[in-house]
Amino acid sequence: MEEFGVHRDLEAYKDIIDILPKGKYIPTNMFQAEFMHYPKQQQCIIDVLEQMENNGVCPDKETDQMVLNIFGRHGAPTKKLRRMAYWMPKFKNQSPWALPQKIPNSNLEIAKLAVQRMGSVDPATEMNIFQTSELQDAIDDTWIVNGQSANQRDLLAKLKEKQTVYVEGAFTIWLRRTSINYFILRSEPVPLTEEEQKQQNEYDYDDVSELRSWMFGEENLTRKDIVVQPSVHEQEDGTILAIAITGTCSKDSLLSWIRFLEKTNPNLANLSILFATNSPLGEVAPAIESNMPSQPLNKITGGSDL
Template identity: 80%
Template sequence: MEDNGVCPDAETDAMVLNIFGRHGFPTKKLRRMTYWMPKFKNLSPWALPEKIPTSNLEVAKLAVQRMGSVDPATEMEIFQTSELRDAIDDTWIVSGQSATQRELLAKLQEKKTVFVEGAFPIWLRRTSINYFILRSDPEPLSEEDQKQRAQFDYDDVSQLRSWILGQENLTRKDIIIEPSVHEQEDGTILAVAVTGTCSKDSLLSWIRFLEKKNPNLANLSILFATNSPLGEVIPAIESSVPVNTVKKITDTSDL
């Protein structure tokens, strides 16, 4: 029952109690399962339906929704490449981007390089699907910020001061803007997407759709570095079982 996620009910408890007694090991095991399994059932913040859909589009929606949950303001959009005039692939694109990510993208300097990276697999129980990210290099910190962050110990509470007693003397150097959840040490995540074919043309279409709400993308240099950790294989096709496939893309002449 535990291996298959079946929670015991009152009838099972009565059967085990009559067979093994109140102090028997099976009874104690069953009561522990009755107590803990309902708690663990809803413990995950990324709850999934009881049955994972077989459609790649529905799986992509679940994947983007899960990845975007780190920022409650993340908006999920579904695009059809057939809406673009020059698109070759007729497929769908599930894109996720928040208002904070749009602000970070708008602040990038002209001609700065951003990267389309992937495909990276994400697992939803026993089903996996590939996703891509739009990433920029991390912004370097100033020397003053580096010194302050190196000297400040968040675990040291010996020097805490109470503002109630008037002992807090803040200066401009004491204020450090905390980076958003999208700004990581290895780069800033600007958007995430899952495409129906994982092909070069579908990624180009994704960038064109993003330009509608992110006009600064037209001023940036976009580099496709889609090296799959699973190797260079054929593009994915729409099927009942998601396939981990991708082509290596390095050409940026179409942008």
């Protein structure tokens, strides 16, 4: 079925199930029901249903009625199908990052979905699409999908002059059965002061025995008692300042990305930018210097095989 491209087609599975004769395999007593009446035929349809489940094909009412007419309500395929009909829609709609059932074929549209999904950790994330043809001296004529929030711009503006930031990638994100490569702009994690480290090691945040409140005539909290909650972008291994997906995944397209970021992040011109090949975030594939032949969409998208 996969060879002919019908392994995710519900109608093709219905045609296969409809081959079996109706009524012949329905058990007529408790012994036939218990000892799996016509085991080979029942196992055959169970295997078909297993393949449907593996390929994410959810059965409908017509499929249920077909299996019911062939094996009866006590048949093992009927029980298997009804478990699928109960659980598969639940898991299908469980993800908070909903995707269209059919992923578009355009690399640009896939990049938009990926950046939107990764940026959903911060509701204020803004997605921008740049064209490198708008820049002078840009070698690659391609698009760049950028994701950055106002909070990330503030973090970038607070970095000290000559501080090093890293362009890392390519990392891979999967959207259903399609993958695409993305890059990040990262700075080193902010080290804790000695007082903060001491407070983190000694203070028990679950201890509520010494809570103070002005309503009971007690003194107000001092400044050192106030702990600023770090943003979602500030992680232990670094601060994520921006994410991007380029059409070619080349180093020139990443340079163009940095030049576009400088327009909204002036402090970026005062920083040292390093294109890193080693990252604490995981395995990194370096950006290529030129375009590679395009690969099949289900293997890689983004224009290069990294």
